[in-house]
Amino acid sequence: MSKLLHIIVDHREPNSLKNHLRKLEMNVEEAHLDIADYIISDQVACERKTGTDLIASIMDSRLFEQIDRLIETYDQPVLIIENLTAAFERVEWKKRKKHVYGALTYIFLKRQLPIIPTSKVSETAIVLNRIASWVQEDKSDPLIARKSPKKRNLRDNQIFFLQGLHNTGQKKAEILLDHFNQSPTNVIKGILKSKVIYTKTGNPKGLEGPFEKLEGFGPKYLIENKKILGSSEKEKNPN
């Protein structure tokens, strides 16, 4: 206990919070921080959001890019949410609970970002103090590395790739991937190999080839995506 716990605080954070930290006998260093509000070690940084801040930043979808930067920069980021209850007392936000809890769920479930609730600045100070205590005093029990959520797995990357096709979102991308043996290459080949059958009067009648028996994919889909994929090698494709 000889050494003071140390914390770097963004200069825009409220003075009351800084004073609370000093009262907890912490060494408070002020700085201009870009990505987090508090830095406790190379790996551990905290973003503090009041309830109103949180909801506002969800609405204009600024929250998620902030979080992305936080996650990319620190191995152990933490999101402190201060006084969420008060925010819900605003009449215009009463009906936004589903949005807010949906966002929180996304944050911890999909992005693996730890959330810790407090109800006022003094409690936030305590939390920061406890985190610093665990991180800076207890070297014997190193932090577990956070599962990295930003790394997409192969399937997600393949779905992402297939979504580049015309009129293809998550749903169709998954159908295609599953139908073509988890191989986007085979999807491409399937598109190129399939042909559109026309009636005598020139209207599309149906499909022939790998896409023949696939529900939800019609002539228009093939025509548009053949265009995107372009001709293979030599021949020019009249349309």
Next chain:
Amino acid sequence: MSKLLHIIVDHREPNSLKNHLRKLEMNVEEAHLDIADYIISDQVACERKTGTDLIASIMDSRLFEQIDRLIETYDQPVLIIENLTAAFERVEWKKRKKHVYGALTYIFLKRQLPIIPTSKVSETAIVLNRIASWVQEDKSDPLIARKSPKKRNLRDNQIFFLQGLHNTGQKKAEILLDHFNQSPTNVIKGILKSKVIYTKTGNPKGLEGPFEKLEGFGPKYLIENKKILGSSEKEKNPN
């Protein structure tokens, strides 16, 4: 939105909560659960604790064994803390904040157990509903959803398509498109046809094939994108 979200609830949980869940149009199955209070999938289970429960179980250190069992049993456990604020209003617990927040810090920092705060049962129900939604519904993660600008010409669509490749933005996509005769199909073929040359010690030395003379595309690029494209079934087809 067609299928009901499903949740298994421990029979000892309050009826008000179950009713809230039903009001959210969830299929509520009651059961005797040993380790968690709510089960949302094989992997996802929730423990719900009111603030007073939480503090009491911290005091007699019963909390940590509960948590350990939870973590051992489920891949993605969640701790829902309901109305922590109220608990601190108890006079005898006013001075325990350091203790409580220390425990919470331990829980998310060392145990990696996500914490989610609510202030009443109705909100807890919303949280459970949102978790079920993310787990059971097939919704597109913003991480893998591709934003697609609206109407564009062919070249833009092709560039957009190629941007689905690993480590490929606007710039690389254009280079590829121009180099491979305005044909994304040829780009794909080029990736599949190119080979990575290794040194005797197993380090990537260079490239061989269509990508050989392309600046800015190295072994890593090829390896990652071969993975995304997947293996192609070997078949001869006159196209």
Next chain:
DNA sequence: CTGTAATCTTTATGA
């Protein structure tokens, strides 16, 4: 994030 509406495409149906 969530919800809703507008848009596009496929698919089913009847003439």
Next chain:
DNA sequence: TCATAAAGATTACAG
């Protein structure tokens, strides 16, 4: 075969 309506996905936008 054509025309139209119903069903499904994707895209756009607002709160």
